[in-house]
Each structure stands twice: as C-alpha cells, then as structure tokens.
Amino acid sequence: MDPVTSRGTLSIALEACKGCELCIPACPPRVLSMSEDVNEMGFRYPLLRPGCTGCGACALVCPDFCFEVYQYTAPVAHAGGAA
C-alpha cells in the first residue's frame, strides 16, 4: 500500500462531540469518519485517517468546539498505519 501523506493533524475533544457529523462532509480530503462506539454522552465521534491537510474546515463547522488543528512543519508519511 502506498504511504499517505498528512500535512496536518487534529487533536479532537471527543467527549464534547454531540455526533452531529457536520465535520465529515466539510473535510475536503474526506479523512474524517464517525466512530462505531460512543462517548460518555452517548454520541459517536469523529476519527481521523491519514491525509489531513490542516485546512481547519472541521474546526470552522463544529458547533461544539471539538477540534484543534495543526499543520506539520514537514509532511508526515504514514506507511499503512498511524504516524
């Protein structure tokens, strides 16, 4: 499998998430997807796959202030796994 490059990444406050899913289609590279399990409040929350560009769109569309967005100094390659 070809390595995927991430130019950015996120820190997600998943316990604050109310499962609205607005971040999913807002992400241009479509690297967010909703979890199978739920947080303390009972909501599914977003999970991040490699390929984030650090554009910040998720933070702009999240009603619950769940996202901290970072841009890597140098792009990070993921070889079929986490960074």
Add this chain to the structure above:
Amino acid sequence: MSSHDFVPTNAPPSKPARKVETLKPELLLHTNHHLCPGCGEPLVLRQLLEVVEELGLAQRTIAVAGIGCYTAFSGSLDLDLVQALHGRAPSVATGTKRMLPDRLVFTLQGDGDMVNEGLQEVIHTAARGENITCVLLNNGVFGETGGHMTSTTVIGQRTKNTLEGRDASYHGHPILIGDLLAQLDGTAYAARGSVHDAAGVAGTKRMLRKAFESQLRGDGFSLVEVLTMCPTGWFVPTAEGPGYLDRVLGTVHVTGELKAGGRFVTTAELRARNQRQARQTREGGSD
C-alpha cells in the same frame, strides 16, 4: 479499513507542527453549552469572538444579547454584556453606544427576536444611523420555544405551528430584513452570510470584520445576518442541516453583501447574479 488506519487525535502532535485553529476562541470562557447537535449558532459566535480578538477590541467591546437559544452564551462570552429582552437589543445598544461612543457595541439576536418582536426597533435604529452592529442569527424558526414560525420562515417550510408548511395565503410571506434595512440611508453596511459550509463560515467572518470596521469608522448602522442550521426546528437529521439551509433558506435569503460603499443591492439581484454565475460556470466548464 481496520482501526490501525486511524491517526491518534487524543493529544497534540509529537512531530513539529504549528497550531492553526485553537479549540475555542480566547474570549469564550467555556465550551460547555447545551445547544442542539448540529446547531449553527456556535459557529457564528466563534468567528465573531475571533474578529473581536484580532481587532484588539476585547476591552472596548460591549455586547447586547437578545433572547433565544444563543442567550446561553451570555454566561460564556468573556465580554462586558447587557442582557436585553426579546426584540429590544437595538434600543439597549443605542443607549449604551450613545453613552460610550468609542466602544464597539453589537447586538446578538435571532430572527424571532429581531424580525418578529423587535422589527420596529431595528428599523428605527438603522434609520437613525446608530453606530452599532446588529448580528442576526437567522434559522427561520423560534428555536428556543421549540421551532415555531417567524417572520423569516420561508413558504413551504414546516415548523411546529405550520406543520403543513408555511402557506402564503394563510400565514403570509417572509420578510427579507436585510433588504428592509439596507435601503435606509442610516445603514452603512448590510450583509448576509451562511454557515452551512466552511467557505460560508469564512465568508461570515469577513462580513463581521467589515461590519465592525465600519462601526469603528463611524459610518453608521451595520447588519450582519447569518443563516444558521437548526435541525431540531427543521425536523431534519443533523447531517442534513447544511443541505436544508442552503436549499430551503438560502434560496430565499440569498447570501451576499446588500449594502456597502453607499450602494444597495436587493436580494433578488443577488439571486440573479448567482444564477448568472452558475450559468457561466456551467457553460465555461463544459467540455
């Protein structure tokens, strides 16, 4: 795809990186609000507070909040704030600004608050050219009482008290408050944004900044209307909120600048412009 394809997001990155979006604005005391999943109002609050911070105005700003779901933020905005009654914020903001003319004074109101209860207030305030900015969170319903019809509800829109859809012959027509205010000489800047997607959110931020800068120059009254999602009031799943907003509200309350630099553009003209641009894009982009 298995779980080991996911990137850890429970902590800041270990590799060198710079933060481009903070969790919350500096001027928000906490993020523990109880607004519905998928609500568009916090999106506007975030951009508004960022603009105040970026303009360096935190210690020179007074907010006047109306009554609606957003009233919950009166306790978490780290700005000096006066709580007003439903519809009454423009007058309260007027009194405050007249006493402290060098402060940035803005109102935060919903469509039920501004266009129903407070229609008279906002029109007179704009006509007088009071140097305040009214921020309108327009979701086409009274959110806080459960999702009832307001003066901006569009024809056909289902609400708690128009379950068959707003019927013009029985319920009348929506009011395009942006147009009403933009044509008054006292209004220096009027714009309508929407937070249905990231581009809309970014556009809303630009409008808020322009409005605040206009106020600080003493140009007159400014309005920033922002269409926000209310999936609860619209009877739609949260994920369908943005699409509903764009399709149902956004086609009537068309986004764009209605008044700037002394020129007034109607919503109808904005719609025609959008249609022309869409046509050009289709014709230009066809292979």
Add this chain to the structure above:
Amino acid sequence: MTHRLIEGSQAIAEAAIAAGCRFFAGYPMTPFTEVLEHFARKLPQAGGTCINAESELEAVGMAWGAVATGARAATGSTGQGLSLMQESFSEMTLAGLPLVIFNMARGQGDYYQSTRGGGHGDYRHIVLAPMDIREAVQLTQLAFHLADSWRNPVLVYGDYLLAHTYESVEIAPLEFGNLPTKDWAVDGSRGGSGKSRLVTSLGMSKGVGKNVDPESHWKAVAERHKQIEATEVRVECEFTEDAELVVVAYGTPAKFVRYVVHQMREEGVPVGYVRPITLWPFPYRALADAAQGARRVAVFELNAGQMIDDVRLGVLGSAPVVAIGGISTDASGFGVGGLLDTEIIRGRIESALKGQEISA
C-alpha cells in the same frame, strides 16, 4: 442661585440635570410632552444625550442601555405610555438598574400601575409623589440618589397640574450622601479578563458550571425590597394627634387638602391629614398611628378608588375608611377636573365629619 418662574416640566428636567442625569429618551404624549422638550433642549447643553424615541417601548430600551453603563438615565411618559414600558420596568428591576421614571399622569388613576406594578413578576419601584413644583425639584433629585443607592428604579408621580403650572423655584443641586461606585456597570473594560461583567435579570452569571439560578437572584431582589420598605418611607402628617377625621391624599390634590385642613383647623374643626410622599413604600405605620382615636378616615384621590386599598390596609379596621374623591378630569381627559376645588373639597370633608354619604 436665583428663583425663576418656570413650568413644572422644565423644573423637573432641570432638577434631573442638576442631579447628574445625562441620558433621557421619551416619546411625546400629553401631559408629559414638555418634559421631553426641555430635556431635548437642555441635556445636550449639559453634555448629555436626549433621544426622541420612535416609541415608548424603544425609549425605555434606550434608557436601559444608558443606565447599564453607569450613567444616570431616565425616561418618562404619562400612564398610557408607561403601560407600554412595563415588561422592561419589571426586568430592569430584576437586573438591578437604577432607572428614574417620570409619570406626568392624567390624574391619579395610575396609582395601581405605579405601586402594584403593571408589569410581570415580583418587583417594586420606589414611587415619589410631589405635591408641587418645589417639592418635585427635591424629589426628582432624590429619585436619582435612591435609584443608585438601592440599584432599583424610582418613579416620580407627577400630573398635568404639576407639569403645566408655573411656579417660582430655585433649582439648587442637593446633596444626599455618598454612594458606592458602580462596579457592576458595563463599559467594556473587563472584556477578556475572565471576569467580564454581565447585567441581567435572568439570574445568570459568567463562568463554567451551573451559572443560571433565577430563584436565588429573584429572592435577593425581593430581600432588597424588604429593606427599602423598612427604611425609605416618607410621609407628611399634620393635626392627626387629636383629629376626629383624618384625610389622606397624595400629589397635587394633597396640597388642596392641606390648605383646606389648615383653614378648618383655624376654625377649630378637629381634622388632620396624612400625605404619603412615598406611595411605595406606603406609610402604613403613620396611617395606623394617625387613625388611632379618629372616628373616620377619608381618602381624597382623583380616581375610582386605588390608594384607598392601602389606606384600609394601614388603618386595619380601627376606623371606617370612606372615599371622598372620585374620577375628575377635563374635556380632554388629560387634565384638571372640577373636583380640584377647595370649596368642594371642604364640603366633602364636612360631610365625612358628619358621617354623610358623598355623592360622586
């Protein structure tokens, strides 16, 4: 300081400005209109702002925004216009805002509105009822002091006669003592500090966690009103120690009653009077004391009977209470009717002394 012959409306506006009032908003309505005219002319000269509001509802809103910044601010109208302001009056009381309100009333039918409150919820306004322009000049200034002192609205109850009569008065600024600084007032300066200010009636406070507690907040307001009741009663009584008949009246008609009582006393008639100066808090104790030993208490008010409720509460059955006033107005409905006449008032007091029925 010199005496000038000026109309009541002007005296009130000038007294307010002398007290430091720097904001006024109002809407024209007879017999209050001239108060607005005088503020419009004089406030800017004093460095203040007067806005000709497009409605009474907006006027009180503007005064709300001004008073929230710590400025001394006022609004006013006549009873009908104040009817439109009631929601704001209630909420401003709960928000602890020191608004001064002028009612140039069409007679005395606004007693209930002023003291019982035309608005919703548990709230009280201090109500001051001057009997003439000279007293209005004092009470207007006192109003601003009491409002700031208690963080509570204060209403000055005037009327057509007060507003439109000319009297020779001196507008001298009065001192009432020190007041705490208005640390609660918003001016923007605490933005971003984590301790930014919030002026609200909703029992909300800034910060994380359970920050909405209307019950505690409203109980604290009610407690404040109890303290006001215990300390701010003002009343004028004369000849009540040995009076057989005590006449109760307030405002401009009270001056007529006082004149008649003085006249009758000079002839040896055992009458006395009680003149509430604060309609709220009402002088129940003074009334109870005055009614001791009296055979009858007579209430002269120009309405269908409103203050008489409070008089009955004060007297608490120790003497019968009779109404000797009534609805009285002129053809316009704004002004002074035939009942405001010392001879007619004297006749009614004499009938009350004899225990005769008063025909309205």
